[in-house]
Amino acid sequence: MKLSSGSLARLINELAGLPGIGPKSAQRLAFYLLNAPLETAENLANAILEARKNIRYCSLCANLTDAEMCPICADPRRNREVLCVVEEPKDVLAMEKVRAYKGLYHVLHGAISVRDNPGPDQLTIQQLMNRLQKGQIKEVILATNPTMEGDATALYLAEQIRPLGVKVTRLAHGLPVGASIEYADEITLTRALEGRQELNKQ
């Protein structure tokens, strides 16, 4: 079968351009969409277009949303004195899954890379500083990734926030649940030791 032109080839090509989808999976998806009822294809196409057109950054926390303000920022039950700074919108989802955090978020959209872009200006740091200057926020939790870039970002932010007198904390580093100490690396173990907790606290 020759597929170098025509709408089927185009569909396969477009699908193959998505991350994690190779030529074979693209072909499978394309044939599925062709055999499924027309609605399936229409729904998918509309969902993609709608998301692309409507999703934008929340005016407060820079998370992805389809309204002016994201549901978390708009929720009156959230604690407005605690702010959790994360690198990506994906990280907000991860934090929300825990259900243990009731404060607000701020999404940086990246971490400072020391050697290439993005530099501090490409992130939403200025918006973060503007939010902090309003004085309502009492604590900033830096939840950047425990990598070199994440550490650099956290150190940089801590330095920027210091003059404002807001409490700055960083997520603890330690052993992942279900792992064995045998495979823990030196850095993780050092940090886990530093951040150890008293068990028989009254």
Added chain:
Amino acid sequence: MKLYKTEAIVLRTINLREADLLVVLFSREYGKLRVMAHGARKPTSRKRGFVQPFCYSRFLLHKGREMDSISQCEGVELFPELLQSLRTIGYASRLTGLVENLTAEGEANEKVFLLLLQALRLLARGDAEILARAFEVKLVSFLGYRPVLQHCAVCRRPLAGVQAAFSAAAGGVLCSACAARGAQPVIWCRRGTVETLKLFLRWELARLENCKVDAQARRELKAILENYIEYHLGYRGTAAEFWRHPGGPGNDHA
């Protein structure tokens, strides 16, 4: 199984796909290598901690068709102290960036490997700026671009006077007569700065802790070496933006 072992320092990591990491290594036995660390960004990965930038680890690598991948690894020295301040992160990135950009893939150079290792060990303890400058001049020398410092690079007569001129194009210092002829653009500096450069080449990195260098000489050394590396090896530090940012690590004498 096509497996081979090597000891290496992680120069840089690049996020790939969902949880993979492309790791640029400088190994003792094979020089610069680009390898894949599959799944290294998952919290449960056994490799995770040992493939972070600046780590010195032992690797078991698997030869792949297009790219080799990390089969196992264990840390030797992980330098956690380097990640504790912006200044050391900045300088460590400068050093690894230089090695990554000035060496060719697959060309072993044990001197460069040991130099980088020693520099990472000392970085958090000593004067990071001086260490970085000494690293730079030693690195270019090990790569075959040692600047001429003993005498004028053009007429080979000994230097005289308190001022010296450094010309990247001529490959070293110039005497005042050759500099005045103006055939090459020069950076003027004090004679003492040239002596400091010679000292950097002669002394081991560990000894440089006792080396006193004033602010003006630091500025001159930085200008001379940056210019020299850019002229001969075509590399400018890419951290420029972060480096010059207020609060960034590079504002030693801005």
